[in-house]
Amino acid sequence: MDEQREVQVKNPCHRPVFIILTAVIAVGIIIVVSISVVQNKRISQKYKYGIVLDAGSSHTSVFIYEWPAEKENNTGMVRQTHTCNVKGKGISSYSANPEGAGMSLQECMEEAKQKIPVRRHLETPVYLGATAGMRLLKMEDEDASEKVLASVGRSLQKYPFSFQGARIILGQEEGAFGWITVNYLSDNLRTATGTLGALDLGGASTQITFVPKQEIESQDNAIDFRLYGNDYHLYTHSFLCFGKDQVLRLSLAEKFHSMIDSTLLRDPCFHTGYNLSKKYVDVFDTPCIKEKSASPKDFFHVGEGVWVECQNSVRKVFNKSHCGYSTCSFDGVFQPSVEGKFGAFSAFFFVMDFLNLTSGTLHEAKLKMKRYCATPWKEIVQRYPSIKEKYLSEYCFSGTYILTLLEDGYKFTSNNWKDIQFIKKIGDSDAGWTLGYMLNLTNMIPAEAPDIPLMAHGGYVSFMVLFTLLIFLLFFLAFLYYRRSTRTAQKDII
Numbered sequence: 001m002d003e004q005r006e007v008q009v010k011n012p013c014h015r016p017v018f019i020i021l022t023a024v025i026a027v028g029i030i031i032v033v034s035i036s037v038v039q040n041k042r043i044s045q046k047y048k049y050g051i052v053l054d055a056g057s058s059h060t061s062v063f064i065y066e067w068p069a070e071k072e073n074n075t076g077m078v079r080q081t082h083t084c085n086v087k088g089k090g091i092s093s094y095s096a097n098p099e100g101a102g103m104s105l106q107e108c109m110e111e112a113k114q115k116i117p118v119r120r121h122l123e124t125p126v127y128l129g130a131t132a133g134m135r136l137l138k139m140e141d142e143d144a145s146e147k148v149l150a151s152v153g154r155s156l157q158k159y160p161f162s163f164q165g166a167r168i169i170l171g172q173e174e175g176a177f178g179w180i181t182v183n184y185l186s187d188n189l190r191t192a193t194g195t196l197g198a199l200d201l202g203g204a205s206t207q208i209t210f211v212p213k214q215e216i217e218s219q220d221n222a223i224d225f226r227l228y229g230n231d232y233h234l235y236t237h238s239f240l241c242f243g244k245d246q247v248l249r250l251s252l253a254e255k256f257h258s259m260i261d262s263t264l265l266r267d268p269c270f271h272t273g274y275n276l277s278k279k280y281v282d283v284f285d286t287p288c289i290k291e292k293s294a295s296p297k298d299f300f301h302v303g304e305g306v307w308v309e310c311q312n313s314v315r316k317v318f319n320k321s322h323c324g325y326s327t328c329s330f331d332g333v334f335q336p337s338v339e340g341k342f343g344a345f346s347a348f349f350f351v352m353d354f355l356n357l358t359s360g361t362l363h364e365a366k367l368k369m370k371r372y373c374a375t376p377w378k379e380i381v382q383r384y385p386s387i388k389e390k391y392l393s394e395y396c397f398s399g400t401y402i403l404t405l406l407e408d409g410y411k412f413t414s415n416n417w418k419d420i421q422f423i424k425k426i427g428d429s430d431a432g433w434t435l436g437y438m439l440n441l442t443n444m445i446p447a448e449a450p451d452i453p454l455m456a457h458g459g460y461v462s463f464m465v466l467f468t469l470l471i472f473l474l475f476f477l478a479f480l481y482y483r484r485s486t487r488t489a490q491k492d493i494i
């Protein structure tokens with residue numbers, strides 16, 4: 001009897017140390033499981049969607065964006081999942097047939113219906129923003145521009161999405177939202193580690209936006225944002241008529257003035273051997289050209305391929321005669337000195353990428369341009385059989401315009417040339433104003449920094465690993481202790 005009692009007393013399970021150890025292990029397991037459940041609850045991904053139509057002067061693109069429903073206010077969460085290029089020209093070309101503008105969007109909108117899950121259709125916002133092509137049409141014929149906007153609005157309302165409006169966006173919005181897009185995608189806004197300036201070149205306008213060191217002397221060029229708890233004081237300007245298609249017309253019109261034979265336009269910005277009959281109206285039919293020259297209906301556009309002369313002719317487009325501020329870019333527009341790195345997108349990228357000028361020095365770019373412009377048209381066509389002839393014929397002019405705009409217009413130099421990065425996309429998403437526009441209208445970038453989560457992901461993982469190791473260690477110690485106690489008990493019995 002006495003022996004039995006002694007065994008019972010020595011049973012290690014009844015020792016306080018063992019009980020405490022078991023309790024600690026149990027609490028540990030409960031904590032690990034609870035944290036795992038709480039931490040991973042948010043991971044069940046439900047996506048939300050948004051559609052933005054970029055109605056540019058040359059064409060319309062439809063962008064679909066998606067983001068995890070529960071992480072709306074975390075930066076870097078929205079990404080572009082699909083793009084559709086609307087067939088045909090931009091909506092401003094439908095001034096004589098406004099209904100056609102709405103109809104042109106149908107194919108891409110049907111595609112959007114397929115790409116977005118049906119259960120999300122009703123809550124998916126759709127925005128259409130029209131840029132410089134429609135700004136010009138409004139200047140020329142306000143009634144026609146309203147009819148075109150009404151037509152695209154009616155067409156977009158027919159889809160099961162949540163239509164939020166079709167409007168002509170301001171040049172300042174185009175510049176500022178392009179800046180937001182590139183900085184959102186580069187994760188510069190949340191981290192506040194410096195920003196990227198934005199350079200956008202379209203067919204009818206061009207935008208420059210950056211955070212300057214100097215004071216902004218004209219209020220029209222200043223925009224303030226408070227994003228994730230940081231204040232940004234931006235300089236932005238949109239030059240209407242300085243997109244590459246309009247500048248080509250301005251430059252051709254300028255050449256008309258000095259022509260001896262009014263049916264023959266000799267052009268140093270086009271390749272030798274290029275000779276095409278063009279219509280006078282195709283040059284002059286734009287509100288960007290005030291002085292309409294009395295020329296015949298048609299003319300021959302004949303290439304000469306001389307880069308230096310081409311650049312001289314392009315320089316004539318920039319009016320530097322007046323400046324009411326301490327410094328100007330051109331056309332009397334205030335501009336502080338360019339500052340920091342820049343992302344140059346849209347036609348800046350298309351043209352510079354084609355010409356292989358996205359890297360290298362400014363000097364090298366000029367040498368390459370000289371060589372490229374001097375290449376005969378026949379050779380160019382043979383070298384690039386898959387590229388549309390209209391684009392192909394204009395790269396010498398467009399490349400020259402880009403170099404001149406950046407150097408003579410915005411005052412980039414050979415020293416800071418390397419600060420310009422020619423980009424098309426950042427990650428999956430195109431650089432352009434559309435993403436910034438949607439982020440702004442859906443309030444997806446909060447003014448103040450969102451609450452910091454209980455634990456950063458890295459910290460959470462380290463915590464879980466360490467805690468699990470600790471539990472294993474405790475188990476192991478408990479096991480050793482149990483074994484030792486049992487042996488002692490057995491010895492005592494013997």
Ligand SMILES: Nc1ncnc2c1ncn2[C@@H]1O[C@H](COP(=O)(O)OP(=O)(O)O)[C@@H](O)[C@H]1O
Binds near residue numbers: 057206
């Ligand atoms: N692959 C390409 N090569 C050269 N230019 C291009 C290419 N794709 C598009 N573009 C040009 O990019 C410009 C885009 O301008 P767009 O956005 O339509 O006008 P805007 O922004 O002035 O309203 C147009 O001049 C168009 O011709």
Ligand SMILES: [Ca+2]
Binds near residue numbers: 057131201202346
């Ligand atoms: Ca554009």
